Amino acid sequence: MTELEALRSELMAAVGKAADLDALERVRVSALGKKSRITEMMKGLGAMDADARRTAGQALNALKTEVADAIETRKRSFSDAELDRRLMQERVDVTLPARPERQGRVHPISQTMDEIVAILGEMGLAVAEGPDIEDDWHNFTALNIPPDHPARQEHDTFYLPGAGGDERLVLRTHTSPVQIRTMVATKPPIRIIVPGRTYRCDYDATHSPMFHQVEGLVVDETTHMGHLKGCLIDFCRAFFDMDDLPVRFRPSYFPFTEPSAEVDIGCTRKGGEFRIGHGDDWLEILGCGMVNPKVLENCGIDSARYQGFAFGLGVERMAMLKYGIPDLRTFFESDLRWLRHYGFSALKVPTMVGGL
Numbered sequence: 001m002t003e004l005e006a007l008r009s010e011l012m013a014a015v016g017k018a019a020d021l022d023a024l025e026r027v028r029v030s031a032l033g034k035k036s037r038i039t040e041m042m043k044g045l046g047a048m049d050a051d052a053r054r055t056a057g058q059a060l061n062a063l064k065t066e067v068a069d070a071i072e073t074r075k076r077s078f079s080d081a082e083l084d085r086r087l088m089q090e091r092v093d094v095t096l097p098a099r100p101e102r103q104g105r106v107h108p109i110s111q112t113m114d115e116i117v118a119i120l121g122e123m124g125l126a127v128a129e130g131p132d133i134e135d136d137w138h139n140f141t142a143l144n145i146p147p148d149h150p151a152r153q154e155h156d157t158f159y160l161p162g163a164g165g166d167e168r169l170v171l172r173t174h175t176s177p178v179q180i181r182t183m184v185a186t187k188p189p190i191r192i193i194v195p196g197r198t199y200r201c202d203y204d205a206t207h208s209p210m211f212h213q214v215e216g217l218v219v220d221e222t223t224h225m226g227h228l229k230g231c232l233i234d235f236c237r238a239f240f241d242m243d244d245l246p247v248r249f250r251p252s253y254f255p256f257t258e259p260s261a262e263v264d265i266g267c268t269r270k271g272g273e274f275r276i277g278h279g280d281d282w283l284e285i286l287g288c289g290m291v292n293p294k295v296l297e298n299c300g301i302d303s304a305r306y307q308g309f310a311f312g313l314g315v316e317r318m319a320m321l322k323y324g325i326p327d328l329r330t331f332f333e334s335d336l337r338w339l340r341h342y343g344f345s346a347l348k349v350p351t352m353v354g355g356l
């Protein structure tokens with residue numbers, strides 16, 4: 001065996017034995033690097049005569065290429081093996097059944113909104129939406145709340161920095177500005193509900209700076225207080241799932257409705273226990289009224305021809321009452337244990353037919 005053949009089998013064996021990428025790199029340096037035997041033998045070529053030099057040179061170059069190819073092939077087999085290993089390890093069996101202990105739950109706010117939308121949707125109201133960042137005109141002025149009106153302070157508004165007047169930006173303090181947007185953009189008849197986020201600078205066990213409301217608005221030529229009462233009595237009874245739930249309308253004041261009322265439902269607080277239904281006590285749950293003719297006119301609707309009713313309710317309050325949740329702040333703490341306890345199955349979508 002010539003010296004070259006011996007070197008060849010030695011190097012190929014070393015490549016074959018290299019157990020990982022690091023070992024392979026060491027083989028490469030010692031076989032092909034500046035101090036390798038191949039390089040040394042190359043240096044020896046100068047002392048040979050022309051014919052011998054050509055033959056030996058070609059043989060050395062062939063060996064160099066062969067060893068380099070073998071290293072490259074071995075390297076690729078390492079990364080293929082690494083990929084196979086990772087694919088096996090990170091495998092996901094998509095045919096496995098869902099793990100109940102890991103299943104997500106629907107937040108009580110979403111559930112309550114879906115229930116409210118299901119009931120009012122069944123009555124023929126369609127969902128409308130508007131921006132969380134409103135301007136002063138839509139949130140206050142058009143709703144007949146003039147600049148110096150105390151309602152603006154009561155609302156504890158989050159104002160955004162920038163211009164004053166009607167263009168001043170605010171985080172909407174109620175969903176009522178969507179009434180304005182809808183009446184400006186469309187002609188009556190109008191029948192909408194507006195679920196959404198609202199903001200007021202307030203924080204304790206019954207107030208959160210961000211909370212949710214659902215607004216209702218119906219405008220037509222013959223809409224009257226009887227429609228308002230029928231709609232809200234039916235709504236309350238369906239929501240609390242109580243056919244004979246007592247509902248009472250108590251005169252109140254809102255700048256955007258005239259006359260205005262607050263709606264109370266019957267309840268009892270006997271013996272420290274709170275229960276909704278027949279009893280000797282009342283609980284306020286929403287505000288409502290006939291749309292103030294000034295508001296219709298602000299939106300370009302002829303108040304001699306059209307009239308409407310509107311109402312607004314707080315979603316957190318409704319959820320707390322229906323599902324016995326004592327502290328409003330827990331809604332927004334994202335505590336998984338709380339969500340598992342008070343959350344709802346994602347597959348039980350509330351409908352009037354399927355049940356709430």
Ligand code: PHE
Nearest residue numbers: 174176287288289310311312
């Ligand atoms: N916008 C009122 C509030 O936030 C609720 C309301 C809406 C009252 C519509 C009457 C009519 O308190």
